[in-house]
Amino acid sequence: xxxxxxLENIRSAPKVLLHDHLDGGLRPGTVVDLAxxxxxxxxxxxxxxxxxxxxxxxxxxxxxVRYLETFAHTVGVMQTREALVRVAAEAAxxxxxxxxxxxxxxxxxxxFVERGMGLDEIVxxxxxxxxxxxxxxxxxxxxxxxxxxxxxxxxxxxxxxxANLAVRYRDAGVVGFDIAGxxxxxxxxxxxxxxxxxxxxxxxxxxxxxxxxxLPSIWEAIQHCGAERLGHGVRIMDxxxxxxxxxxxxxxxAHYVRDRRIPLEMCPTxxxxxxxxxxxxxxxxxxxxxxxxxxxxxxxxxxMSHCTLSSEFAALVDAFGYGWGxxxxxxxxxxxxxxxxxxxxxxLINDVIKPGYAALMG
Ligand SMILES: [Zn+2]
Numbered sequence: 399x400x401x402x403x404x405l406e407n408i409r410s411a412p413k414v415l416l417h418d419h420l421d422g423g424l425r426p427g428t429v430v431d432l433a434x435x436x437x438x439x440x441x442x443x444x445x446x447x448x449x450x451x452x453x454x455x456x457x458x459x460x461x462x463v464r465y466l467e468t469f470a471h472t473v474g475v476m477q478t479r480e481a482l483v484r485v486a487a488e489a490a491x492x493x494x495x496x497x498x499x500x501x502x503x504x505x506x507x508x509x510f511v512e513r514g515m516g517l518d519e520i521v522x523x524x525x526x527x528x529x530x531x532x533x534x535x536x537x538x539x540x541x542x543x544x545x546x547x548x549x550x551x552x553x554x555x556x557x558x559x560x561a562n563l564a565v566r567y568r569d570a571g572v573v574g575f576d577i578a579g580x581x582x583x584x585x586x587x588x589x590x591x592x593x594x595x596x597x598x599x600x601x602x603x604x605x606x607x608x609x610x611x612x613l614p615s616i617w618e619a620i621q622h623c624g625a626e627r628l629g630h631g632v633r634i635m636d637x638x639x640x641x642x643x644x645x646x647x648x649x650x651x652a653h654y655v656r657d658r659r660i661p662l663e664m665c666p667t668x669x670x671x672x673x674x675x676x677x678x679x680x681x682x683x684x685x686x687x688x689x690x691x692x693x694x695x696x697x698x699x700x701x702m703s704h705c706t707l708s709s710e711f712a713a714l715v716d717a718f719g720y721g722w723g724x725x726x727x728x729x730x731x732x733x734x735x736x737x738x739x740x741x742x743x744x745x746l747i748n749d750v751i752k753p754g755y756a757a758l759m760g
Contacts, residue, residue, distance in 0.1 A: 399760045400721075400722065400758070400759050400760045401722070401758045401759075401760065403715050403720070403721055403722060403725070404712075405708060405709065405712040407758065408497070408708045408711045408712055408715070408725065409496055409497045409706075409708045410497055410758075411497055411722070411725060411729075411754055411755065411758055412497060412499045412729065412750050412751050412754035412755075413496070413497050413498050413499065413707050413708070413711070413725075413729055413732075414498065414499065414500045414501070414694075414729050414732035414733045414736065414746075414751070415493065415498050415500075415501040415502070415503075415696055415697060415707050415732070416501075416502050416604075416627070416661070416663050416694050416696055416732050416735060416736060417502070417504070417604075417629055417630075417663035417665055417694075417696035417697070417698060418489075418493070418501060418502070418503050418504070418696060418697050418698065418699075418700065419503075419504055419505060419578075419698065419699050420485060420486065420489060420503050420504065420505035420524065421469060421472045421473050421476060421485075421505055421506075421509065422469070422472065422698065422699025422700065422701055422702055422703075423489050423492070423503075423697070423699065423700040423701055424472050424475075424476075424485055424488070424489075424701050425446075425488055425492070425701075426446045426447070426449045426450035426453065426701070427446040428484065428485065428488060429441065429446075429449060429471060429472060429475055429701075430444050430445075430446050430449060432475035432476070432481045432484070432485075433471075433474075433475045435478075435480075435481070436475055436477060436478055436481060436513075438471075438474045438475050440470070440471060440474055441471055450701075450704075453468050453701050453702055453704070454702065454703075454704040456468050456702075457671050457699070457702035457703060457704075458671055460671075460673070465671070465672075465702070468701075468702050469702075472701070473509050473510070474512075476509075476510055477510055477512045477513040477515070478513060478515070479515065479519060479523045482510065482520060482523035482524050482527060483523050483524075483526050483527040483530065484527065485527065486503075486523070486524045486525075486526070486527025486528045486530075486531060487527040487528070487530040487531035487534065488531065489503055489527075489528075489531060489544075490527070490528050490530075490531020490532050490534075490535060490542060490544050491531045491534050491535050491538075492700070492706075493542060493544070493707075494531070494532075494535030494538070494540035494541075494542035495535075495538075495540065496706045496707055496708050497540075497707075497708060498542060498707055499541060499542055499543070499746065499750050499751070500542070500543050500544075500545070500733065500736060500738070500746055501542065501543075501544050501545070502544075502545045502546070502547050502573060502574070502736060502737065503528070503544055503545075503546060503547070504546070504547035504548070504549050504576050504578070505524065505546075505548070505549060506548070506549040506550065506551050506560070506578060506579075507520045507521055507548055507560060507563060508550070508551060508554060508556050508559075508560065509551070517559070517560075517563055518563075521546075521548070521563060521567050521570075521572065522570075524546065525546065525567070525570055525571050525572075528544040528546065528571065529571075531544070532544060541750075544571070545571065545572075545573035545574070545736065545737060545738060546567075546571055546572045546573060547564075547572070547573065547574045547575060547576050547604070547737075548560050548561075548563055548564040548567075548572055548574075548575055548576070549575070549576045549577060549578040550575070550576075550577045550578075550589060550592060551577070551578060551579040552577050552578065552579035552580060552581070552584035552586075552588065552589070553579050553580060553584055554579075555588075557577055557588075557589035557591075557592035558589070558591050558592045558595060560575065560592070561575050561592040561593075561595050561596050561601075561603075562595070564596070564601060565595075565596070565599045565601050568601060573602060573736075573737035573738060574601065574602035574603050574604060574737040575592070575596055575601065575602070575603040575604075576603060576604050576605060576606065576629060577589055577592075577605055577606060578606050578629075579606075580610070581606065581607065581609060581610045581611040581615055582610055582611050585614070585615060585618050586605050586607060586615065586618050586619045586622070586623045586625070587618050587622050587623065589623070590622065590623060593623040593624055593625075597624055602626055602737040603624075603625060603626060604625055604626060604627035604628065604629055604663065605619040605623060605625040605627075605628065605629060606629035606630060607619035607625065607628050607629060607630070607631060608628055608630055608631040608632055608633035608634055609629065609630035609631075609632060609633070609669070609672065609674065610672065611633070612633045612636050613633060613634070613636050613637055613651060615633070616628060616631060616633065616634055616651065616655070617651055620654070620655070620660065625660075626660070626661075626737075627660065627661040627662075627663055627735055628655075628660060628661070628662050628663065629663050630662070630663060630664065630665060630669065630674075631655070631660075631662040631663070631664070632662075632664065632669055632674045632675070632681075632682050632683075633674075634651070634652050634655055634662070634682075634686070634691075635682045635685075635686075637649035637650075637651045637652035638652050638685070638689075640685070646685075646689065648689075655691065656689065656690070656691050656692075659692045660692060661692045661693075661694055661731065661732075661734075661735035662686065662691055662692065662693050662694065663694055663696050664681075664682075664683045664686075664693055664694065664695060664696060665696045665697060665698035665703075665710075666678050666681050666683055666695070666710055666713060666714065667697075667698075667703040667704075667705045667709075667710060667713065668697075668698035668699060668702075668703050669681060671702070671703060677717075678713045678714065678716070678717040679717040679718070681717070683695070683714065684714075684717065684718045687718075687724070687727075687728070692731050692734075692735060693728065693731060694728060694731050694732040694735060695707065695710055695711060695714065695728045695732070696710070697710060711725055711728075722755055722758050722759045723755075723759070725755070726751065726752075726755040729751055729755075730747055730751060730752075733746055733747050733751060734747070
């Protein structure tokens with residue numbers, strides 16, 4: 399007999415997460431502790447529960463200024479080696495506790511240099527934290543593996559340097575690169591040198607594209623820069639027409655994205671907060687999954703969006719009536735699209751994901 403698809407049972411299912419920001423996933427209590435330790439005085443409150451609610455409310459407010467303020471606080475308390483180790487270790491533990499078996503967690507090293515840390519030191523601290531978190535999760539009976547993505551910030555023009563950092567640390571658990579930050583006014587081609595360098599080095603990268611900005615951003619990311627995946631990519635909908643009878647017509651770019659199986663790292667709750675959709679039921683993920691795009695489900699910022707990968711899936715189950723077969727499909731999509739080696743992806747699919755869902759489907 400099939401296990402009911404409840405939030406609690408979704409937590410026990412093996413899941414894969416490709417789009418999660420380290421500075422968007424801190425525990426509220428950790429923000430409070432670290433602020434005290436590093437002498438950061440900018441927090442709106444030092445009560446952990448109140449602070450958690452404040453983060454969610456600020457992210458929900460529809461105000462970009464308040465949304466960005468949330469990251470000023472998390473980044474503000476992550477300026478020491480100890481802070482980075484702790485935040486990374488807890489991220490691995492929290493994801494493991496949510497049933498995530500493989501995650502790619504990303505961050506922009508250039509944001510953590512305010513108190514004098516060097517880029518290498520930053521990467522090494524985060525890697526140390528992930529390994530520690532994996533170890534603690536294993537002790538608690540949960541197996542998780544974390545791959546790291548390093549981000550360049552679009553507005554800072556350090557993408558080449560960060561891409562170089564990603565290549566230097568690729569044998570130490572850094573599996574890829576990304577660019578993040580404001581999309582409008584900062585097209586991905588501004589960082590073409592970084593992407594050309596990565597391709598020359600046979601390194602992997604994804605690009606935040608088609609979240610705030612439309613088709614030109616997606617087109618440049620794929621056709622000029624060579625992105626293997628799209629961060630969000632929701633605006634691919636601008637190239638899809640649905641007529642009154644429900645007939646669907648794809649434009650050439652949408653066709654290309656689907657034909658080439660280019661993975662879309664979709665983050666439903668986060669997209670609601672940035673205004674890309676007004677409810678989960680109206681989020682393009684429903685149609686895109688039905689059209690068999692290579693859709694994956696992600697958290698983006700667990701603290702700001704007050705979500706987990708399990709709660710994102712539970713919201714999709716409510717909105718679209720998904721069952722275990724659908725959740726498995728999203729999970730296999732994500733595993734296939736990860737930047738791990740092919741043999742490792744296959745091993746996780748065959749030894750962990752498929753048996754996990756087979757047990758749930760009964
Ligand atoms: Zn993101």
